[in-house]
Amino acid sequence: MTSKIFTTTALVAALVATSVERAEAQRSLAAGVLGGIIGGAIVAGAAQSQQRTRTVVRQRTVVVDTAARQQARDIQTALNHFGWNVGVVDGSLGPNSRNGIRNYQGYLGFPVTGQLLEFERLVLVTAYQRAIAGGPDVTRVSSRHRDGIRGLLETVRDEMRGGGSRTAGAYGLPGEVAEAVDRIAESSDPSAEQLVERSGFIQLSDLNGDGRTDYIIDTSVTGSAFWCNAQACTVQVFVSTPDGYARNDFQSNDATPAAFDCLQSACRLSDGATVSVSAPVVPQGTAPAGSLAAPVAAAQPMVPNPGASPAAGSAATPARPSFLGGGARAQSASLASQCNRVGLVTSANGGYSDLGNMTDPVFTLNEQFCVARG
DSSP states (O other): OHHHHHHHHHHHHHHHHHHHHHHHHHHHHHHHHHHHHHHHHHHHHHHHHHHHHHHHHHHHHHHHHHHHHHHHHHHHHHHHHTTOOOOSOOSOOOHHHHHHHHHHHHHHTOOOOSSOOHHHHHHHHHHHHHHHHOOHHHHHHHHHSTTGGGHHHHHHHHHHTTOOSOOTTGGGSOHHHHHHHHHHHHTSSSOHHHHHHSTTTEEEEOSSSSSSOEEEEEGGGGOOGGGBOSSOEEEEEEEEETTEEEEEEEEESOOSGGGEEEETTEEEEOTTOOBOOSOOOOOSSSOOTTOOOOOOSSSSOOOOOTTOOOOTTOSOOOOOOOTTSOSTTTTTOOHHHHHHHHHHHHHHTTSOOOTTTOOOHHHHHHHHHHHHHO
């Protein structure tokens, strides 16, 4: 009986111990699974965060690298354009590019380092962009500078330094007069230097009696219709003042010192000077041979043919200028002035006459004569 009790008790204890061990094992398994899930989530989150960090860093690196390479390509393109051949434009500033940079720096007087400062880069790229855009300023600089288009680099450098304005002494003229010459040259075929050398383009006189030299610019000498209407051409008079020169503009056929009366900085046409006051009246009907339509408000006004035959029934036929002296117009007309007026009409007509568009044989002969004279 006693042995049965012990046996039963041992069996119950074994069952209880087994249940406890099984419960502990289940709790341990559950804890392990839960810990694995949490740990996996933590590891996955850290991996994702690290991946995002690498992605952001990689994206930032690509953006910076692209901007730098584009800037390098702009430098290489500009160097090639101005004659310092650095080879293929690949965005990598290698030995050829560094050598080109040194040549550019030496040309403009910058420290020769092969490494561009920001100001040096801006001068180079800005000059290239301006050269590609073109325009009268670019044409004037490239045609006048000893190094052609490279002269634009010096112009841009001086402008960025604040020294690009015209100074006294250009062409041997005061600054105000030199600026006017440049503007006139922009709308004329001759360069500013060629215009200054033309007889009659600039006349010197003391117009206001202050003992200083004054200047008269006659735009009819340019041969450009831009500055003339059907009756007269622009005459710019610069008279000296304590602060420089004052400009007075006129439309006149008489660009001589005697044609102007000046008091201090103000000038007026003298009584004997000729001036355009109104547009000519053109009769209705067929225009006379060789003449043009009435002038209209435009950038390049039409100019009548000075050698055209008069219309039938006209009161009188004006005498042609005599190149050998004598005649009613000998004192005011000259070979140079006649050819200048012929050039104005030719420009207004869009070019020289030929067999296909010739309407006035005399004017065509005048054109050919003036071309041969030039």
